[in-house]
Amino acid sequence: MFTILQAAPAGAQGSQLSFWVMMALIFVVMWFFMIRPQRKQQKEMEKFRNELKKGDKVVTAGGIYGTIAEVQERTVLLKVDGDVKLRVDKTSLQKDFSEAAAPQQK
Numbered sequence: 001m002f003t004i005l006q007a008a009p010a011g012a013q014g015s016q017l018s019f020w021v022m023m024a025l026i027f028v029v030m031w032f033f034m035i036r037p038q039r040k041q042q043k044e045m046e047k048f049r050n051e052l053k054k055g056d057k058v059v060t061a062g063g064i065y066g067t068i069a070e071v072q073e074r075t076v077l078l079k080v081d082g083d084v085k086l087r088v089d090k091t092s093l094q095k096d097f098s099e100a101a102a103p104q105q106k
């Protein structure tokens with residue numbers, strides 16, 4: 001009829017605490033080595049895309065090399081070869097190969 005409640009052994013609470021500390025430590029390490037560098041790279045790409053100007057030599061995500069002929073809010077007009085021009089979204093641009101950007105890439 002009567003139930004006796006016993007307190008959890010001291011070792012059980014210590015192991016729970018060490019489990020949560022370990023989980024927090026894993027999260028901090030993951031953030032430091034994975035999430036933080038990815039955010040930094042995203043900010044650099046956003047800055048690159050916002051600073052595009054006519055004459056910059058770029059490559060798209062699809063591997064198309066070209067020179068920027070016109071910049072609009074969301075798109076750019078790439079001069080690919082001769083009279084061939086392509087309108088592409090700014091988010092598809094990956095790198096700047098112009099001479100002015102060469103010292104920055106090192």
